[in-house]
Amino acid sequence: MTVLNDTGILQKNISIIGIGNSFRGDDAAGPYIIEYLRERFSDILGPVMDACSINIQLIDASHDPVLAGSIIVEGNPVIIIDAAEMGLKAGSYCVLKISDLKDSVSLRTVSTHGFNISQVLIMAETLGFSENIRIIGIQLDNTGHGDTISRKILSRTDEIVQKILEEVKKLI
Amino acid sequence: MNNLSIRVPYVTRVEGHGTIAVDLKEGKLIKSVLEIVEPPRYFEAMMKGYLYTDAAVISSRICGICSVGHQITSVKATEKALAFDVSDQTVTLRKLLVYGATMQSHILHIFFLAAPDLFSAPSVIPLAKTHPETIKMALRMKRLSNDICDIIGGRTIHPNRLVPGGFTKLPTREQLLWIKDKLENQMVPDAKTSFELLKSLADKFPAFSRETEYIGLKTDNEYAFYDGDVSSTDTGLTPEKDYLSITNEFVVSHSTAKHAKHKRSSYAVGALARLNNNYGKLNPLAREVADALGMKPIVANPFLNTVAQLIETIHVTEESIKILDTLLTTGIKAERPFVPAKLHEGTGVGCTEVPRGILFHEYTYDNRGRIVKANCVIPTNQNAQNIDDDMRELVPWMIANNFDKDKMTLTLEMLVRAYDPCISCSVHFLDVKYVE
Structure with missing residues (x-):
């Protein structure tokens, strides 16, 4: 996680948090997007931070x-x-609010542990x-063992990143 | 009560899957065990053939909750096997990392897994409504402990700066100052509030006691987490290299996780075992809290492991502040991990007190630095037989105290949760079953 940079502590404004197990196939979609953004931080997030005078973690x-709850x-x-698991096509994504987690009977977040992100959010x-x-939420396809994410998700990475940026701007 | 059957399939609020099974027939206790139902994961076999640089990376994946403990123990075993020199600064930073991981795990267990039982709540979610400030405090404490692991280890889970011979990246002075400020001005007040809370809930812990053998690290100069000899309250000190003479693992038919025994039929590791071995080395505030909570050795109530965890949280906070004072005085020296001039064959044992108890890793390397043999002995395995032995005395104790079946079931679950078991680690392992 990048709470800190080399010279000290970044001022905290907006946090983008990826959840998932990097060794359970598509469950790694959240951490994958975080790594993708981290590698392109200055190109993708830098302009947004400069334009909006915000810090992004x-x-x-x-x-x-x-950990997400504590943030x-x-x-x-x-x-x-x-x-x-939202019952959609693999790679599809939805922007949800916490109320959607309670209201939607079809949405079931995937967790490899008993205390899952839905409980934390509620x-x-x-x-x-x-x-x-x-x-x-990113519709998963496969949560078998391994560090490979489905092509159906990888091929929509740029779309998902754009959606994240839209949400960042809405939250400012 | 002459006949009773309890089955708790999938005990909640523990890491992994296990089942509590209790059968009482015509007044005779037929069965009282924790069945561990997760499949074995064969990590030791997987590690064979990998380079010494890979051992900590692979073994840390045994568990996301205990990843720091596995990494540190693994690098220590590798360093012993291959005769690596490690700087005092590396040891000091590793201790800080162990303390951060201990706080993180203990806070999660005390507030999110054990506390609902004390408040008669099914989970932590209702507590967010009835005790919002407590839950906010717990989240704040956990965040800080996560940040400590992040700053020192590079990541909060599966740290990536920790390698045999040292650290690949060192924290800055500003980061250390930030941690110290947060520990002094946030963690210490929150820990004091936590103490008052647990004190107010003292009568919620079942008044059950069963003395057992308590095993943990011990050293002359501090409450041992990072190194020392293996200390038994029954037999005294054993060098870490002779750990197999302590652990004596064996298999049982009801569990895919191995069990362990030493002097008695079972022994306990973890916060309570450490406290029973190291009480005299507690830092001042932790000692004050331990005394106020009546936690002077030998504490034989297994349910009080949760209380011991709070005492340790306070102790490691104080210890971390001391370490940070030293580091800030001496300054962080730029240094690279030790690299050996030549590799050679060797066998080494590493042991560390991780949140759930003493953890052992042992590796044998060939002269190319590749793993020939690996062995990991996990705290939850070491506690498994002790849990069974506790249950065997707890069931008659509950019957004698006129517990109804619901209260018995909850108390059995509380017992298992008190050990804070990490079942994924143990099968490198809860559900209650009763038969009436």
Whole structure:
């Protein structure tokens, strides 16, 4: 996670958090997007940060959803990227609010641990942190063992990144 | 109560999957075990043939919760096997990393896994409504401990700066100052509030005791986490290289995770075992809290492992502040990881106190630095037989105290949760089953 740079601590404004296990196929979609943005930070996020006078943190929360909760309760806007079973075509993505997690019976986030991101987000909402949270759910295809993400997801990376940038601008 | 059957398939609020099974027939306890149902993962076999630089990377993947502990123990075993020199600064930074990981894991267990039982809640989510400030505090504490691991290890889970011989990147003075400020001005006040909270909930812990053998690291100069001899409350000190004489792993039919025993039929590791071995080395605030909570050795109530975890959280906070004071005084020296001039055959043992107890890794390398043999002995394995032995005495104790079946089921689950088991690690391992 990049809370910090080489000279100290970045001022925290917007956090983009990827959730998922990098060794369970498409469950790694969230961490993959974070790595993709990290490698192109100055090209993709730099202009947005300069234009909007904001700082953006990229956080790979891996399979520790409680880490995402601990960031949310700091009160800054948060975008969460997570692979999800939404009954859509693989690679499709949706921008969700916490209320959607409770309202939609068809959405079931994927977690390799008992304490999943949906529970963390509902807990965050109960604590009064829901307005500035966006969840980008990416429809997964395969969660078998291995570090390969489906082409159907990889081929839509740029679209997903653009959607993230749109949401960043809305949250400012 | 003469006949009873309890099955808790998939015990919740633990890492991994296990089942509690209890059968009482005509007043005789037939079965009381924790069945571990996850398949073995064969990590030791997977590691064969890999280079010494890969050992920590692979073994850390045994578990996302315990990744820091596996990495540190792994690099220590490799360094012993290949006779690497490690600087004092590297050891100091590793201790800081171990303390950060200990805080992170203990806070998660105390507030998110164990606390709901103390508040009679099914999970932490209702607590967010009834005790919002407590949950916010817990999240704040966890965030800081995550940040410590991030700053020192490069990542909060599966750190990437920790290699045999040192660190690939060192923290800055500004980062160390930031951690120190946060520990002093955030973690210490939050830890004191946590103490008051647990004190107010003291009567919620079942008053059950069963003394066992408590095993943990011990050293002369500090409450041991990073190194020392293996200390048993029954038999005293054993050098870490002789760990197999302590662990004596064996298989049982109801578990895919190996069990362990030493002097008695079972032994305990973890926060309570460490406290029973290291109480005299607690830092001042941790000692004050331990005494106020009645936690003087020998503490034989396994449910109080959670309380021991809070005491340790306070202790490692104080210890981290001491370390940071030293590092900030001496300054961080630019240094690269030790690189050996020539590789040679060798065998080495590393052991570290990770959140759930003492962890052992042992590797044998060939003269090209490739792993010939690997062995990992995990804390949850070492506790597994002790949990079974606790359950065997707990069931009659609950019957004698007129617990109904629901209360018995909850208490059995609380017992297993108190050990904070990491089942994924143990099968490198909960559900309650009763038979009536």
